[in-house]
Amino acid sequence: MFSLPDLPYAYDALGKYISKDIMELHHLKHHQTYVDNLNKAIEQAPELSHKSVEELISHLDEVPESVRTIVRNHGGGHYNHSQFWLWMSPEGGHTPSGELADSLNAKYGSFQAFTDSFSKQALSVFGSGWAWLMPDLSIMTTPNQDSPLSMGKSSAILGLDVWEHAYYLDYKSSRADYVKAWWNVVNWPEVEKRFQTSKD
Numbered sequence: 310m311f312s313l314p315d316l317p318y319a320y321d322a323l324g325k326y327i328s329k330d331i332m333e334l335h336h337l338k339h340h341q342t343y344v345d346n347l348n349k350a351i352e353q354a355p356e357l358s359h360k361s362v363e364e365l366i367s368h369l370d371e372v373p374e375s376v377r378t379i380v381r382n383h384g385g386g387h388y389n390h391s392q393f394w395l396w397m398s399p400e401g402g403h404t405p406s407g408e409l410a411d412s413l414n415a416k417y418g419s420f421q422a423f424t425d426s427f428s429k430q431a432l433s434v435f436g437s438g439w440a441w442l443m444p445d446l447s448i449m450t451t452p453n454q455d456s457p458l459s460m461g462k463s464s465a466i467l468g469l470d471v472w473e474h475a476y477y478l479d480y481k482s483s484r485a486d487y488v489k490a491w492w493n494v495v496n497w498p499e500v501e502k503r504f505q506t507s508k509d
């Protein structure tokens with residue numbers, strides 16, 4: 310059985326940029342729903358019960374058709390959100406350092422040019438979805454709860470949830486204001502760790 314991971318910080322810890330109300334709703338309601346529906350799908354297909362969520366979503370073709378869409382959407386939701394909480398921190402923001410900083414500068418010209426490019430892609434997602442930074446520092450987007458992993462690629466090193474549920478309470482329909490604020494909570498040490506791990 311899958312379970313909701315604890316947030317690594319208090320619900321109000323990102324309050325200046327992402328309110329306690331949003332964090333509670335997003336974690337306790339939305340993420341919990343993904344976990345609950347994934348568990349219901351596993352009950353219907355118990356042969357999947359030994360698999361991790363990463364295994365499930367990276368091999369959706371091996372998931373029985375009767376539960377494939379549920380696993381894709383809710384397994385994807387569980388996987389994406391489990392990482393999303395870690396990609397934010399009350400000590401976040403600033404800029405990356407070390408090799409990641411150098412590599413982003415080499416690829417985009419400057420950190421600002423990188424964040425502009427990522428933000429532009431995040432704003433271009435039609436409807437609900439995610440924007441991702443890949444280990445090769447390319448940027449991609451996916452609809453709904455798909456992810457690079459579920460699209461047959463490697464895991465992203467950073468991701469941004471641009472579903473309306475992630476920002477509506479604070480920013481109404483202004484995704485641009487939410488994306489701008491989100492840069493202030495990005496947990497760069499976590500991104501740097503994933504960037505290094507991706508090279509091993």
Ligand code: MN
Pocket residue numbers: 335339390470472474475
């Ligand atoms: Mn979400």
